[in-house]
Amino acid sequence: MSVAERLISYITSVRYEDLPREVVITAKRLVMNTLGATLAGSGAEGVKEVAELVKEWGGKPKSTVMLYGCKVPAHEAVLVNATMARALDFDEFHLHTGIHSGATVVPVALAASELCGGVDGKEFITALVVGAEVMCRMRLVPDSCIGVSGWTGEVYGAFGAAITAGRTLEITEKEMRNALGLALSQSSGTAQTIYDGVLGTRVQQGFSARAGLLSTVLATKGITGAQNFLEGRAGFYPVYYRGMDYDISRLVDGIGERYELLNTVTKPYPCCGFLMAPIENVINIMRHNNLSRHDISKVIVRVNQRMYNTVYAPSETKYRPQTIADAIFSLPYVLSTALLRGDMSLEDFSAEAIRDPVRLDVANKVEILVDERIERESKELNLSLSLHSVELQTKDGQCFSQKMYHAKGFPQRPMTMADLAEKARKCARFAVKPFPEGKVEELKGLVEHLEEHGNV
Structure with a gap:
């Protein structure tokens, strides 16, 4: 059996009852x-413009554009909703690869559920998990990605979206193979x-999510x-x-037994995943040392090459962000904010x-260095998105340093559902339309008991 055949067999055969409890959680x-990330992203730059555009395009009202009060064709709803979920980089990422799967599969699962109707909570969960x-797993195949190849995780998004949509729409193995072939295109x-x-x-x-759903429908x-x-010969890996x-x-390897989804990281701060730690x-x-920003003379951060490439290069726009997008991917900017405010929001x-x-x-006090030992250990532990060390030097000659892994x-230190509800309440303040705290609590209750719902 080829890899593609094994993959499609898993995709089409796994059931909710096969999922370990921790995977469902x-x-x-x-x-x-x-x-929560979608609430905040709904009012972000660029989202309103995309939402207005799909409304202008029109078409059969099949799926909801979240928070904009309209229905459009499912693949266009997904274009907006996935863009919304990723807009402020406050979604999640995979610990070892940095891929953002939730911002793709959750909007697709919701839109596809509206498209066909009658999708229960167990099938909804299974579709987005798969x-x-x-x-x-597709991102784990190559040894290098964003910092070397130039490809971001979105190159895999069309495949994940096609799979989630296909499971939701209950397509056949033959149709699934065609959907994945169309996703490649x-x-x-x-x-x-x-x-x-x-x-x-x-x-x-949004592009990747839309492509996947469209591939499945086609x-x-x-x-x-x-x-x-x-x-x-011109398949995904030989070409990309x-x-x-x-x-x-x-x-x-180990698919259906060992779940990479368990390596999901949810973000406490609204910026690139490399910046959390x-x-x-x-x-x-x-x-811990009762320091203020006035005490600090210099900050030295020792990182691996991949972290350096993503959140420090080019340094001109990292020390002087020209756009909000620059700041979201800037290590000097976020550390200057952390020094000033003791938080990040x-x-x-x-x-x-x-x-x-x-x-x-304050950002000028931050120095970023690629460290060979950090590089080596990051590769050995597969922790390039987090492993680093920080050294704070004070004006009176003291030095405080700490290495962080997680x-x-x-x-290893997951956010609880209560943490995520609090995050959603904070995000709701930035929504394009009012979203009361009571609705956040209602949403939390629905998600906590998602598998019990007969029609998502």
């Missing part, structure tokens, strides 16, 4: 976290949007896609990772905040 957290799991996502600090980063999430109408979509090392067996590390050192990513002269002055929200 993680899936519910993924849903709650994504909905889609997210395959997305994470639409797979895209470049890190250049991050380097340039543009809105394309958030919209790429497959149900008999449209055929590439059959050897993984390993063919030409000349680079990858191991296709990683995609299916450094922010917490600096805040902890400051608090959505308010810190406004046009005014990123031009605050005090904040920018931050709050990581699998």
